[in-house]
Amino acid sequence: MARIVQKFGGTSVGDIDRIRNAAVKVKREVDAGHEVAVGVSAMAGQTNQLAAWSRQISPLVDAREYDVVVASGEQVTAGLMAMALQDLGVNARSWLAWQMPIKTARIDDINTEAIVSRFAEGQVAVVPGFQGLGPDNRLTTLGRGGSDTSAVALAAALNADRCDIYTDVDGVYTTDPRIVPKARKLEQVSFEEMLEMASQGAKVLQTRSVALAMRYGVRLQVLSTFADTPGTLVVDEEEIVEQQLVSGIAYSPDEAKITLVKVPDQPGVAALIFGSLADAAVNVDMIVQNVSKDGAATDMTFTVSRSEFDRSVDVLTGLKAQLGYTELRSDAKVAKVSVVGLGMRSQPGVAKTMFKTLAERGINIEVISTSEIKVSVLIDDEYTELAVRALHAAFGLDRDDED
Amino acid sequence: MARIVQKFGGTSVGDIDRIRNAAVKVKREVDAGHEVAVGVSAMAGQTNQLAAWSRQISPLVDAREYDVVVASGEQVTAGLMAMALQDLGVNARSWLAWQMPIKTARIDDINTEAIVSRFAEGQVAVVPGFQGLGPDNRLTTLGRGGSDTSAVALAAALNADRCDIYTDVDGVYTTDPRIVPKARKLEQVSFEEMLEMASQGAKVLQTRSVALAMRYGVRLQVLSTFADTPGTLVVDEEEIVEQQLVSGIAYSPDEAKITLVKVPDQPGVAALIFGSLADAAVNVDMIVQNVSKDGAATDMTFTVSRSEFDRSVDVLTGLKAQLGYTELRSDAKVAKVSVVGLGMRSQPGVAKTMFKTLAERGINIEVISTSEIKVSVLIDDEYTELAVRALHAAFGLDRDDED
Numbered sequence: 154m155a156r157i158v159q160k161f162g163g164t165s166v167g168d169i170d171r172i173r174n175a176a177v178k179v180k181r182e183v184d185a186g187h188e189v190a191v192g193v194s195a196m197a198g199q200t201n202q203l204a205a206w207s208r209q210i211s212p213l214v215d216a217r218e219y220d221v222v223v224a225s226g227e228q229v230t231a232g233l234m235a236m237a238l239q240d241l242g243v244n245a246r247s248w249l250a251w252q253m254p255i256k257t258a259r260i261d262d263i264n265t266e267a268i269v270s271r272f273a274e275g276q277v278a279v280v281p282g283f284q285g286l287g288p289d290n291r292l293t294t295l296g297r298g299g300s301d302t303s304a305v306a307l308a309a310a311l312n313a314d315r316c317d318i319y320t321d322v323d324g325v326y327t328t329d330p331r332i333v334p335k336a337r338k339l340e341q342v343s344f345e346e347m348l349e350m351a352s353q354g355a356k357v358l359q360t361r362s363v364a365l366a367m368r369y370g371v372r373l374q375v376l377s378t379f380a381d382t383p384g385t386l387v388v389d390e391e392e393i394v395e396q397q398l399v400s401g402i403a404y405s406p407d408e409a410k411i412t413l414v415k416v417p418d419q420p421g422v423a424a425l426i427f428g429s430l431a432d433a434a435v436n437v438d439m440i441v442q443n444v445s446k447d448g449a450a451t452d453m454t455f456t457v458s459r460s461e462f463d464r465s466v467d468v469l470t471g472l473k474a475q476l477g478y479t480e481l482r483s484d485a486k487v488a489k490v491s492v493v494g495l496g497m498r499s500q501p502g503v504a505k506t507m508f509k510t511l512a513e514r515g516i517n518i519e520v521i522s523t524s525e526i527k528v529s530v531l532i533d534d535e536y537t538e539l540a541v542r543a544l545h546a547a548f549g550l551d552r553d554d555e556d
Numbered sequence: 557m558a559r560i561v562q563k564f565g566g567t568s569v570g571d572i573d574r575i576r577n578a579a580v581k582v583k584r585e586v587d588a589g590h591e592v593a594v595g596v597s598a599m600a601g602q603t604n605q606l607a608a609w610s611r612q613i614s615p616l617v618d619a620r621e622y623d624v625v626v627a628s629g630e631q632v633t634a635g636l637m638a639m640a641l642q643d644l645g646v647n648a649r650s651w652l653a654w655q656m657p658i659k660t661a662r663i664d665d666i667n668t669e670a671i672v673s674r675f676a677e678g679q680v681a682v683v684p685g686f687q688g689l690g691p692d693n694r695l696t697t698l699g700r701g702g703s704d705t706s707a708v709a710l711a712a713a714l715n716a717d718r719c720d721i722y723t724d725v726d727g728v729y730t731t732d733p734r735i736v737p738k739a740r741k742l743e744q745v746s747f748e749e750m751l752e753m754a755s756q757g758a759k760v761l762q763t764r765s766v767a768l769a770m771r772y773g774v775r776l777q778v779l780s781t782f783a784d785t786p787g788t789l790v791v792d793e794e795e796i797v798e799q800q801l802v803s804g805i806a807y808s809p810d811e812a813k814i815t816l817v818k819v820p821d822q823p824g825v826a827a828l829i830f831g832s833l834a835d836a837a838v839n840v841d842m843i844v845q846n847v848s849k850d851g852a853a854t855d856m857t858f859t860v861s862r863s864e865f866d867r868s869v870d871v872l873t874g875l876k877a878q879l880g881y882t883e884l885r886s887d888a889k890v891a892k893v894s895v896v897g898l899g900m901r902s903q904p905g906v907a908k909t910m911f912k913t914l915a916e917r918g919i920n921i922e923v924i925s926t927s928e929i930k931v932s933v934l935i936d937d938e939y940t941e942l943a944v945r946a947l948h949a950a951f952g953l954d955r956d957d958e959d
Contacts, residue, residue, distance in 0.1 A: 169609055169612040169613060172613065173613070203632060206572055206632070206636055207635075207636065207639060209572040210572060210575065210576070210636055210639040210640050210643060211639055211640070211642070211643040213643075214639050214642075215638065215639055215642050217649070218635045218636075218638040218639045218642070218649070218650060219635070219639070220635075221631060221634065221635035221638070221650050221652070222631075222632050222635035222636055222639075224631075225628035225629075225631045225632050225635075226628075228624060228625075228627075228628045228631070229606065229609070229625050229628050231624065232610075232621045232622070232623075232624035232625035232628075233609055233610065233613055233621075233625055235618065235621040235624070236610060236613040236614055236617050236618055236621045236622070236625075237613050237614070239614070239617075239618050239621070240613060240614040240616075246620070246621070247621060247624050249624070249695070251654050251655075252654075252693055252694075290655055291655075292652070
């Protein structure tokens with residue numbers, strides 16, 4: 154007997170038939186003798202509707218009242234899922250955030266006593282994702298996509314053997330199958346790799362939920378609600394027997410590059426630039442400071458997401474006199490492509506293969522950044538697909554069966 | 557300074573513009589220096605959608621999970637209303653049932669301490685109608701239309717000076733204005749009259765909410781969200797200076813009449829008939845037992861609502877042998893018309909005028925029933941409108957200004 158958290162995302166519970174279908178998957182685990190808690194998102198489209206109503210009332214809504222409105226979406230699914238399970242003969246009840254309670258001040262402060270005592274009676278617990286109770290007894294939410302994170306937190310609190318994230322894709326792939334038809338589904342991937350893949354633009358799992366799973370050692374499984382195939386296990390790297398040199402190619406098409414020309418090479422300049430951008434809620438990613446030729450001025454290049462580009466330019470233009478740069482050059486048509494793999498820690502040569510592969514296709518590399526298990530490059534966004542396909546083949550990730 | 561509960565029904569908060577419009581009415585009371593609690597229904601159509609989803613899952617839904625689903629509709633409006641008030645510069649927050657809490661085991665067991673302490677800070681409380689907390693910490697609801705009732709309960713708990721029920725009509729009329737264009741809006745009406753009017757088919761206010769208001773002496777006002785005219789005050793009869801002989805004409809078109817011919821005139825027969833119908837959840841209204849001519853058998857006539865007619869006939873047919881009647885006669889095309897007025901307690905002659913008026917139009921009276929402040933007759937439903945118009949004129953209720 155295992156204890157399992159099953160989480161169903163918005164498309165997996167998008168209408169009544171899909172809720173029934175998800176309930177069948179819960180019943181299967183119950184019939185296998187497992188203790189099951191079910192995390193549910195709002196039905197697809199509901200959260201958008203509720204958010205739209207709120208914005209129509211006022212562009213500057215009170216965050217606490219906004220949470221009251223949007224949290225209702227998950228409440229609806231929780232009730233419907235409990236009914237669907239009962240209709241299949243499964244003992245089930247919904248647990249709203251205030252009934253357990255789930256405190257969001259600390260996401261890991263979840264009182265599971267009542268649920269666990271009902272497990273002994275064979276009862277399934279259905280928990281609306283995304284919502285919790287703030288310190289003042291107000292409803293709060295974990296932000297868009299917070300359902301993954303609350304399912305992982307629930308699994309951690311329950312000390313569950315596995316947290317199954319049901320979604321509309323059947324696992325984590327070596328890269329986006331829409332770009333590379335020969336992309337392979339990974340049987341397993343480490344938390345660290347998944348974090349790099351997620352933050353590099355592979356949007357299967359919320360970055361925050363992966364970080365939480367890693368911290369608490371919650372074994373994640375990503376699998377499809379609409380197919381009966383095994384998914385991808387996201388686990389501690391120690392569980393991975395054969396570490397791949399490269400596990401996947403991630404890409405992020407919505408980048409923008411900014412270069413400040415001839416910034417005085419003085420202490421405090423970088424702090425002023427990046428401090429001001431952080432104050433404007435701009436998330437700076439890659440940073441390159443060119444070597445100063447004459448020791449007096451340097452070119453500073455960095456990337457931001459395209460949605461934060463205009464705001465960044467505004468901030469930096471306002472600081473021009475203070476920073477003393479001569480020119481602001483920008484390019485909003487760049488993309489980031491990354492090669493991710495645990496194996497590159499012990500085996501060198503990944504960067505070399507990557508640069509060579511891109512050079513052979515005539516793709517110019519504008520910025521490079523690396524971490525222990527990742528090499529990222531910034532390129533002209535017109536070459537994104539070409540680069541991803543070439544790297545996928547070069548690192549031996551293409552599926553054989555279609556050769 | 558007064559303490560006021562303002563309640564807005566589903567059509568009054570049916571979309572974002574209407575919620576804004578309702579918020580303006582709240583602001584007006586706040587600006588006048590009053591302490592205000594706002595009760596809100598779900599946006600028109602939302603409860604139907606939520607109920608439909610529940611029925612699609614299973615015709616036999618768990619009532620507690622059903623409540624979890626449908627109660628979300630009022631939660632959404634409460635959050636949106638609080639935002640709309642804040643957008644107008646009014647200090648406001650929503651209070652969900654579990655936050656106060658409102659216990660539904662006893663509707664009058666509402667903890668208003670937190671709300672009252674916020675009144676002192678000038679804060680408006682927005683309370684989702686219809687929902688409460690059951691004894692086991694589960695969400696419960698008060699049944700369809702329960703928002704009126706919870707607003708009255710809130711007003712009673714707050715010891716409010718007035719409970720304003722905003723709806724899509726601008727008050728209580730002497731009769732249905734769709735049938736009698738000369739119907740007048742009543743400035744005031746007593747709880748007792750309103751109860752008779754409500755249960756006789758004038759569907760402005762939920763019967764249960766009127767009964768609760770009478771029990772706790774909550775002054776009700778029924779008024780339109782869409783017009784700026786005074787509504788109708790529903791108050792204790794002692795507050796009504798000039799009691800009308802007849803305040804209104806009510807009608808109920810969906811009645812059905814059943815006659816059991818030659819029921820043995822024995823003790824226990826009536827108990828068997830009406831006990832069996834009650835067991836089948838049939839609500840019997842008028843009952844007439846004709847005088848037994850030979851002392852051995854009697855004809856028993858009574859009415860049920862048309863929606864319960866088929867079920868009633870099934871029950872009684874199954875009891876034919878046991879009851880020993882010779883024939884079941886039925887008529888599903890009858891209507892009940894009632895004349896209601898406090899004044900008829902002290903002044904006789906209302907029944908006489910009523911019967912004479914109907915006789916002059918050739919309308920046959922099939923069954924009569926009376927209470928202290930009401931005379932009801934059952935007639936062929938083809939004559940419903942004719943009867944209502946004739947009685948409205950005969951009792952001097954027609955508006956003058958159109959003569």
